[in-house]
Amino acid sequence: MKAAILTVGTEILFGQIVNTNTVYLSRELNALGFDVLYHYTVGDNAKRLKETLDHAFKDCDLIVATGGLGPTEDDLTKETIAEYFDDELVVHGESFAALEKMAKDRGWKLTENNYKQTLMPAKARVFLNDCGTAPGFALSENGKIIISMPGPPREMHRMWEISAKPYLEDSHDGVIYYKLLRFFGIGESALETKLLNLIDKQSDPTIATYAKEGECSIRVASKRSTLEEARHAVDNCIEEIRGIVGEYLYSDNDVELHQVLGNLLIDNNITVSIAESCTGGMVTERLVRVPGISKVLDRGLVTYTWNAKMDELGVNRDTLEAHGAVSKETAIEMAEGLMEKTGSKLTIATTGVAGPDDDEGKPAGLMYIAVNLMGNTEVKELITGRKDREQNRNICTLTALDQARRIILREMSK
Amino acid sequence: MKAAILTVGTEILFGQIVNTNTVYLSRELNALGFDVLYHYTVGDNAKRLKETLDHAFKDCDLIVATGGLGPTEDDLTKETIAEYFDDELVVHGESFAALEKMAKDRGWKLTENNYKQTLMPAKARVFLNDCGTAPGFALSENGKIIISMPGPPREMHRMWEISAKPYLEDSHDGVIYYKLLRFFGIGESALETKLLNLIDKQSDPTIATYAKEGECSIRVASKRSTLEEARHAVDNCIEEIRGIVGEYLYSDNDVELHQVLGNLLIDNNITVSIAESCTGGMVTERLVRVPGISKVLDRGLVTYTWNAKMDELGVNRDTLEAHGAVSKETAIEMAEGLMEKTGSKLTIATTGVAGPDDDEGKPAGLMYIAVNLMGNTEVKELITGRKDREQNRNICTLTALDQARRIILREMSK
Numbered sequence: 001m002k003a004a005i006l007t008v009g010t011e012i013l014f015g016q017i018v019n020t021n022t023v024y025l026s027r028e029l030n031a032l033g034f035d036v037l038y039h040y041t042v043g044d045n046a047k048r049l050k051e052t053l054d055h056a057f058k059d060c061d062l063i064v065a066t067g068g069l070g071p072t073e074d075d076l077t078k079e080t081i082a083e084y085f086d087d088e089l090v091v092h093g094e095s096f097a098a099l100e101k102m103a104k105d106r107g108w109k110l111t112e113n114n115y116k117q118t119l120m121p122a123k124a125r126v127f128l129n130d131c132g133t134a135p136g137f138a139l140s141e142n143g144k145i146i147i148s149m150p151g152p153p154r155e156m157h158r159m160w161e162i163s164a165k166p167y168l169e170d171s172h173d174g175v176i177y178y179k180l181l182r183f184f185g186i187g188e189s190a191l192e193t194k195l196l197n198l199i200d201k202q203s204d205p206t207i208a209t210y211a212k213e214g215e216c217s218i219r220v221a222s223k224r225s226t227l228e229e230a231r232h233a234v235d236n237c238i239e240e241i242r243g244i245v246g247e248y249l250y251s252d253n254d255v256e257l258h259q260v261l262g263n264l265l266i267d268n269n270i271t272v273s274i275a276e277s278c279t280g281g282m283v284t285e286r287l288v289r290v291p292g293i294s295k296v297l298d299r300g301l302v303t304y305t306w307n308a309k310m311d312e313l314g315v316n317r318d319t320l321e322a323h324g325a326v327s328k329e330t331a332i333e334m335a336e337g338l339m340e341k342t343g344s345k346l347t348i349a350t351t352g353v354a355g356p357d358d359d360e361g362k363p364a365g366l367m368y369i370a371v372n373l374m375g376n377t378e379v380k381e382l383i384t385g386r387k388d389r390e391q392n393r394n395i396c397t398l399t400a401l402d403q404a405r406r407i408i409l410r411e412m413s414k
Numbered sequence: 415m416k417a418a419i420l421t422v423g424t425e426i427l428f429g430q431i432v433n434t435n436t437v438y439l440s441r442e443l444n445a446l447g448f449d450v451l452y453h454y455t456v457g458d459n460a461k462r463l464k465e466t467l468d469h470a471f472k473d474c475d476l477i478v479a480t481g482g483l484g485p486t487e488d489d490l491t492k493e494t495i496a497e498y499f500d501d502e503l504v505v506h507g508e509s510f511a512a513l514e515k516m517a518k519d520r521g522w523k524l525t526e527n528n529y530k531q532t533l534m535p536a537k538a539r540v541f542l543n544d545c546g547t548a549p550g551f552a553l554s555e556n557g558k559i560i561i562s563m564p565g566p567p568r569e570m571h572r573m574w575e576i577s578a579k580p581y582l583e584d585s586h587d588g589v590i591y592y593k594l595l596r597f598f599g600i601g602e603s604a605l606e607t608k609l610l611n612l613i614d615k616q617s618d619p620t621i622a623t624y625a626k627e628g629e630c631s632i633r634v635a636s637k638r639s640t641l642e643e644a645r646h647a648v649d650n651c652i653e654e655i656r657g658i659v660g661e662y663l664y665s666d667n668d669v670e671l672h673q674v675l676g677n678l679l680i681d682n683n684i685t686v687s688i689a690e691s692c693t694g695g696m697v698t699e700r701l702v703r704v705p706g707i708s709k710v711l712d713r714g715l716v717t718y719t720w721n722a723k724m725d726e727l728g729v730n731r732d733t734l735e736a737h738g739a740v741s742k743e744t745a746i747e748m749a750e751g752l753m754e755k756t757g758s759k760l761t762i763a764t765t766g767v768a769g770p771d772d773d774e775g776k777p778a779g780l781m782y783i784a785v786n787l788m789g790n791t792e793v794k795e796l797i798t799g800r801k802d803r804e805q806n807r808n809i810c811t812l813t814a815l816d817q818a819r820r821i822i823l824r825e826m827s828k
Contacts, residue, residue, distance in 0.1 A: 011624055013450045014633070015440025016594070018432060022455075026429030036427045037462060041436075041453035048451060048473065055469045059462065071603040072623060073613075105799035111607045131802055152625065154805075210430060274716075280702025281695030284716045288694025291770060291803060299722035302688075302698045302714035308756075312713065342722075356705060389705060 003029050004038040004056035008049065008068035008077045009151055012041045021066045021156055027210070028160065031178050032168060033223050034062065044074040046083075053084050057144055064164070067151030069134040071113040077148055078137075082121040085139050085146070092120040095135045098128060127163035131155055138167050145171065177230035178205075178221035179238060180254035184402045186245065188216045194245055198237075205237045214395045215257070250405065257401045262290030264408055265297075265346065272404075273344040274300040275313055275334045277325065278352035278367055282397040298342050303334070313337035313349075324360045326352055328368055328379050335370035335377050346408070347372045348400050355387045364389075367396045371403050373411060378403070417443050418452040418470035422463065422482035422491050423565055426455045435480045435570055442574065446582060447589045447637065448476065458488040467498050471558055478578070481565030483548035485527040492551075495560055496535040499553050506534040509549045512542060541577035545569050552581050591644035592619075592635035593652060594668035598816045600659065602630045608659050612651075619651045628809050629671070664819065671815045676704030678822055679711075679760070686818075687758040688714040689727055689748045691739065692766035692781055696811040712756050717748070727751035727763075740765055740776045742793050745784035749793075753786050760822070761786045762814050769801045778803075781810045785817050787825060792817070 005025050012019050022039050029036050037059055042048045049068075056063050068077030082089050096118040103110045117134050120126050124137035129150060136149035136159050147164050149156045169176075183191060192199070192209045195218075199207045205222035218241065222233040238252055250260055265272055265287075274284045284300030287293055301312050306325060309315040314337040315330055323329040334349035352367025353359045365384035370377055380403055384395055419439050426433050436453050443450050451473055456462045463482075470477050482491030496503050510532040517524045531548050534540050538551035543564060550563040550573050561578050563570045597605060602625040606613070609632075613621045619636035632655065636647040652666055664674055679686055688698045698714030701707055715726050720739060723729040728751040729744055737743040748763035766781025767773045779798035784791055794817055798809055 007453075010622060011633070013440060013453065014444055014592075015437045015442075015450075016624075016633070018434065018437050019453075020432065023429045023432050026427060028429075030428055036429075037457065037459075038466075039421075039427065039433075039453070039455035043451065045451075051469070051472070052452075055465070058465070070625065072606045074622065102799075107797065107799070108601070109604075111603045113603050113607065131800075131805070152627075154627075208428070208430070276695075281690075281698035281714050281716065282702075284695035285693075285699045288696075288716070288718075288768075288807070289804065294718055297718045299718055299726065300695050300716035301726075302695065302702070302716075304702075304708055304711045304713055308713035312715075354702075390703065393702070 001034050001062060002060045003034040003036050003062040003064065004040065004060040005029070005036060006052060006056065006063050006065040007039070007041040007151075008044060008065060009041070010043040013043050020153055021151065024153070024157065025064055025066070025160070027219070028165065029064065031176060031219060031221050032165070033174070033176050044068055044076055046076055046080045049077065049080045050084060053081070053146070061143055061145065062168070063146045065146065065148045066156050069117065069136065069148065069150045071111075071117050071133065073113070078119070078121070081139060081146055081148055085121065085123070085141055087121040087123050087139065089119040090122045092118055092126050092135065094128065095120065095126060098130075099133060102133065125167065127159050129155055129159055131158055136164065138164065174223050174225055175227045175230050176221060176223045177227060177234055178219055179234055179252060181218045181220065181238065181241065181249055182215060182251040182254060182257070183217065183245065183248040184215045184250055184257060184398060186216070186248040191216055191218070191245060191248075195241065198240055198244070202237075205233050207237065207241070214391070214398050217254070250402065257398055257405070258286035259290055261401050261405045262287055262293050264405060266290070266292050266295055268408070268412070269296060270346050270408065271296050271298055271344040272346040272348070273298045273338050273342040275338045275347065275349040276300065276302045277304060277309070277334075277350060278354045279350045279393050279397050279400065280304070280354075282393055283348060283350060283400050286397060286401065298344050301338065309334065313341065324362065326360060326362045326366060326368065328381065331368035331370035331379050332377050335372040339372050339375070345374055346404060348404055350396055350400055352382065352392070352396055354389045354392045354396075356389055365392050367392065369396065369400045369403055371400070371407050373407050378407060415448050415476060416474045417448040417450050417476040417478065418454065418474040419443070419450060420466060420470065420477050420479040421453070421455040421565075422458060422479060423455070424457040427457055435565065435567055438567070438571065439478055439480070439574070442579065443478065444590055446579070458482055458490060460490055460494050463491065463494045464498060467495070467560070475557055475559060476582070477560045479560065479562045480570050483531065483550065483562065483564045485525075485531050485547065487527070491562055492533070492535070495553060495562055499535065499537070499555055499560070501535040501537050501553065503533040504536045506532055506540050506549065508542065509534065509540060512544075513547060516547065539581065541573050543569055543573060545572055550578065552578065589639070589641045589644050590635060590637045591641060591648055592633055593648050593666060595632045595634065595652065595655065595663055596629060596665040596668060596670070597631065597659065597662040598629045598664055598671060598812060600630070600662040601625075605630055605632070605659060605662070609655065612654055612658065616651075619647050621651065621655070628805070628812050631668070664816065671812055671819070672700035673704055675815050675819045676701055676707050678819060680704070680706050680709055682822070682826070683710060684760050684822065685710050685712055685758040686760040686762070687712045687752050687756040689752045689761065689763040690714065690716045691718060691723070691748075691764060692768045693764045693807050693811050693814065694718070694768075696807055697762060697764060697814050700811060700815065712758050715752065723748060726755075728754065738774045738776065740767055740774060740780060740782065742782055742795065745782035745793050746791050749784035749786040749791050753789070759788055760818060762818055764810055764814055766796065766806070766810055768803045768806045768810075770803055779806050781806065783810065783814045783817055785814070785821050787821050792821060
């Protein structure tokens with residue numbers, strides 16, 4: 001089945017934001033077995049929107065659209081699609097009720113244009129939006145399907161998972177099953193090279209590699225006549241992959257690194273505290289994303305100045321003067337000082353030069369990570385060679401999470 | 415002059431890579447005064463490529479294409495465009511010589527298909543590629559222009575700067591100037607409602623509102639014959655907007671909230687420390703994104719447990735027992751305790767229920783923010799009514815940054 005992805009939004013045409021929705025939907029649709037032929041982006045303009053629907057439906061049976069469902073005058077995706085399918089907009093009771101409840105819960109005063117969002121094409125299957133005000137919908141006629149979802153990625157991803165994807169899976173021959181494997185410590189090309197034989201030797205399951213921020217992942221997808229067959233094929237393939245690059249694999253179910261470590265800590269009741277310099281709270285912030293982390297997380301200290309490192313962590317002035325704040329020695333004293341202070345079973349410390357400029361005569365991208373588990377400290381030196389502040393902090397954060405994960409697993413396997 | 419951007423590449427349709435070329439070209443074309451009406455992505459398929467050219471040239475005078483200029487058989491952008499313009503491919507001497515020299519310099523053995531890249535449409539203006547093997551070109555007929563450049567961003571950027579942009583600057587008609595205003599504390603619909611008269615009464619400058627994660631922004635754009643006129647029109651319009659919704663405006667130049675606060679602190683040498691519970695390091699992490707923040711940021715403490723709040727910040731057990739960790743009283747003691755401990759001029763404290771579950775009998779989304787500036791503490795209660803952990807933490811973080819910003823500005827204006 002052939003598909004097109006349509007993005008509606010002037011801000012994309014201005015190059016103001018990167019179109020990540022299209023990347024997400026391309027992967028999802030390909031994984032579902034759709035053949036994505038086109039990406040389109042148009043502004044909030046009825047004529048061009050209609051022409052684009054014409055063009056896309058010439059070759060495609062499915063259009064997945066995002067954006068243009070806002071409350072304001074220039075949002076007219078819904079109106080245009082309804083007209084295209086010769087349908088009319090009517091108040092959708094459930095959405096109307098949901099909007100009023102949301103407004104009540106959040107103490108909003110609804111304006112006239114908010115209610116515009118509760119109008120839906122009469123023939124549409126409506127997708128409720130529980131984290132935003134714009135519902136989405138699917139319209140289908142003579143084998144042509146259009147799905148329309150809000151533009152904000154958070155709302156779109158949720159609506160896709162809960163409503164749109166299941167809707168499409170029904171309209172589908174054969175079953176697709178896929179799993180996402182996440183890797184850290186190996187680059188995409190290296191990963192692909194190691195798996196090349198495996199990738200070439202088979203057409204199903206398909207193996208696709210993706211690069212992410214500082215990590216990479218693999219999607220293993222199989223399309224068979226039954227779910228059991230597809231799952232069986234995928235699981236066998238994953239075992240082969242594990243045999244080749246298993247040491248870099250940290251999740252075979254698309255769980256993020258902070259979640260993997262967080263669960264490891266919660267499940268084994270390992271109390272944790274974090275001392276951060278160059279990462280500036282990023283390690284702690286990631287762990288706090290994990291629901292239930294409060295059971296084991298005692299505290300995170302962002303000790304930015306020498307003073308803070310000495311006060312909070314008992315780092316010796318001599319160490320700072322002799323080796324600088326960015327050094328193995330300081331990282332170790334940070335982790336050990338934090339353990340003495342908090343009694344946490346696990347402490348993690350980071351210190352380094354995030355950039356963009358070099359500092360204390362140390363190059364941007366030089367960073368140290370010390371992990372103390374039950375009194376034993378291990379320190380790792382990172383040299384990214386990058387000047388980009390955000391990239392360096394992200395790499396250091398991921399490495400710290402991964403180091404802690406590896407050390408805990410190693411200890412537990414003893 | 416109206417323009418479309420065309421990306422040729424199957425890897426984009428698979429979602430394997432993010433289409434950054436389109437973002438780059440959108441910004442460049444808008445800055446040159448072109449109205450970008452469409453983005454298209456198609457695979458290496460002659461029929462669909464031709465249909466897309468038809469569709470784009472219906473509304474546009476210019477198509478800027480990237481990709482599909484490689485040496486392999488499936489690269490046929492050049493062939494399709496030549497056919498479309500009723501032109502033929504001939505060997506381009508300069509490109510031929512350049513390729514042989516590059517091969518000699520780098521010790522390559524050229525294969526047959528390398529020479530395919532030296533074939534160019536006879537009527538084309540050829541753009542040499544000094545950091546790759548694929549030249550680009552421009553073809554123009556009856557006021558329709560198409561520019562074709564290689565896909566790799568590094569090669570494309572360079573070719574754009576050196577060849578394509580100068581080529582287009584001749585076909586200039588007017589200049590677009592725009593500014594991005596950022597707002598916090600008001601929703602998109604409310605913002606538009608307040609500005610409706612202003613929006614309706616004028617066609618230039620145009621005023622477009624966008625919702626972002628927890629905030630919203632407005633683009634004011636003007637297209638005039640000279641940059642001065644355009645800038646003048648935009649600045650006047652911004653003053654009108656300021657008069658209506660100025661209290662929510664925190665940047666008239668697309669600067670993010672943490673950057674605005676960070677600069678305010680750095681420029682006025684206001685030292686800062688942060689104590690976080692529900693935001694779990696997010697406030698500190700955002701501030702650490704600001705280059706130069708180390709001049710004023712002393713430390714950030716993520717005090718997650720009661721213990722941590724008592725040890726690190728001197729919060730009284732009685733306060734915690736009487737009012738709970740999530741309370742005005744605790745927030746105030748956190749901010750004041752941190753000030754006593756660090757001597758920072760500004761301290762920010764957050765405590766709340768991030769969710770997804772309620773806690774201590776308090777609802778998810780109930781959060782308190784205390785800001786202490788030079789000994790005076792102000793506390794704000796937030797009730798988002800949301801269960802989403804990330805959304806709540808983000809809203810609380812933005813509100814904390816905004817509160818600090820407002821309080822500092824108010825003090826400075828005294």
